């Protein structure tokens with residue numbers, strides 16, 4: 586049937602610390618149903634079915650109205666198969682990035698998930714035949730390597746032959762991640778280094794663990810050999826912190842020296858929220874974002890797609906930002922001289 590819908594509504598599940606939803610895009614998306622009782626998961630599924638019916642009748646949820654993923658096309662009937670799961674039902678982390686969108690707890694000793702465990706839900710979805718080898722499961726968090734149930738869930742999904750992605754800060758090496766990378770062509774990891782120096786790392790991550798991350802990266806690259814292109818190194822361009830040539834140059838020198846061949850550029854995704862209306866995205870960020878792509882080309886590295894970040898940079902998200910001339914001049918000066926705010 587032809588109607589306006591998206592893949593997420595038809596088959597995404599977000600296992601989050603605040604509950605469940607059917608979408609984990611950076612756009613506003615649906616609200617979470619908070620986990621207050623055993624039926625929260627089922628309620629999310631009921632809500633999904635209700636929304637699919639509404640969409641068939643042209644009714645789009647308010648928070649989805651401007652989502653670029655909505656498409657008018659002939660959608661297949663709902664078959665309960667899972668297209669994507671994002672697992673991030675805990676916040677515990679061994680870093681404390683100032684930009685962290687989940688405001689992770691900096692606590693190395695806590696290894697429990699927050700409100701509920703995701704393992705029983707993963708097992709349930711496998712048993713019901715909803716997770717197949719076509720399903721894509723991404724681990725976010727908090728830091729996945731800090732989660733007690735992470736190895737068991739990952740092993741189950743590797744066995745099932747799913748497509749997997751782990752977003753990790755790389756402070757702690759996890760052998761199972763290398764096994765995952767070697768298990769399936771589509772599997773990948775992404776490590777946000779966001780810098781090329783120990784000083785900037787400390788400033789961003791608020792822990793002194795730059796060397797640990799470099800060692801982990803080297804280990805994953807060594808473990809995965811011809812699969813090492815699946816180890817992707819990310820740089821979130823942050824205004825007045827790392828949006829300058831010097832830091833980006835250092836990042837590429839480090840990446841090259843350890844054998845990285847795939848890189849990702851990103852921006853603060855809070856920029857995509859509706860409450861940033863009329864807020865200018867700094868020219869220095871836009872320029873740094875472009876410069877990053879030029880350097881990737883120079884170093885012959887693959888620049889992996891991050892469509893939502895491109896959309897923020899291109900001002901396609903809610904299309905409402907205005908940049909003053911003064912902001913542009915200041916941002917340009919900052920970009921070229923790598924000046925840092927105190």
Ligand SMILES: C[S@@+](CC[C@H](N)C(=O)[O-])C[C@H]1O[C@@H](n2cnc3c(N)ncnc32)[C@H](O)[C@@H]1O
Nearest residue numbers: 684685686725726727728752753754777853854
């Ligand atoms: C919350 S983190 C958890 C995973 C892991 N601890 C890590 O840092 O990679 C999930 C992903 O979101 C990214 N992230 C966190 N806050 C962000 C923000 N404000 N803007 C853009 N990306 C962000 C991280 O770089 C990471 O790739």
Ligand code: SF4
Nearest residue numbers: 678681682685727754
């Ligand atoms: S490493 Fe990840 S989860 Fe931890 S504080 Fe940074 S972005 Fe948040």
